[in-house]
Amino acid sequence: MKILIEGIDILTADPEAEYIKNEDIGIIDDRIAFIAPASQRSGDFVPDRRISGKNMLAMPGMVNAHTHCAMTLMRNAADDLPLHKWLFDKIFPIEDKLTDEAVYWGTRLGAAEMIKSGTTAIADMYLHMEAAARGIADTGMRVNMSKSPLEFHSEGGFRAEDVFDDCRVFFNDWNGKSDGRIKVYIEVHSTYLFDRPSLIRASELANELGTGIHIHLLETAREREDSFEKHIKLSV
Ligand SMILES: [Zn+2]
Structure with missing residues (x-):
């Protein structure tokens, strides 16, 4: 051709x-x-x-270094709230009801919108990542997908019960797939939803798999204050 x-x-x-x-x-x-x-x-x-x-x-394709592709479905659900109120009061209850099918189609919708405006590479972290990976595999985009080693729930964000083995399976199933366009990282959502032992274990898992970590870090002034108080106190 x-x-x-x-x-x-x-x-x-x-x-x-x-x-x-x-x-x-x-x-x-x-x-x-x-x-x-x-x-x-x-x-x-x-x-x-x-x-x-x-x-x-x-021009070369643009890179979006932080996406939650399937959240395209939640556009306008609560766009005008401070981060923590938006996340805990509005988004988590919606995400608690998400299905594989919703994430699959939401991911495809997000990918289509990005391709249309010239974005060809993304780093995506979300829930139902197996469905997200299936949704994006044939788009031609280069994708860094990260999966959380802690299970999500709507009240506190992530359960203490871990799904570290699920991360290993996801890594083995998807890292290097789609002619090498897909890479798998470990998701650490944030220092406010992962406690200190979970942060350390997630880091060890990334080392074990020889991959990296995708994390939200210091998104708000409040997060900075809370994180310094929590972690500096713990480390002295
Ligand atoms: Zn984010």
């Missing part, structure tokens, strides 16, 4: 590179074959499809 994008402006990832105006991009299968002014294009390149680049910009 040969595609020719004609007369497009190009922003490259190289900060030293010039902003390229009004050139053609030739694509063969899933690779860029050339970027060149129309006058320099080889006559050998006969495209199967032509796309006009007029008033368009070609």
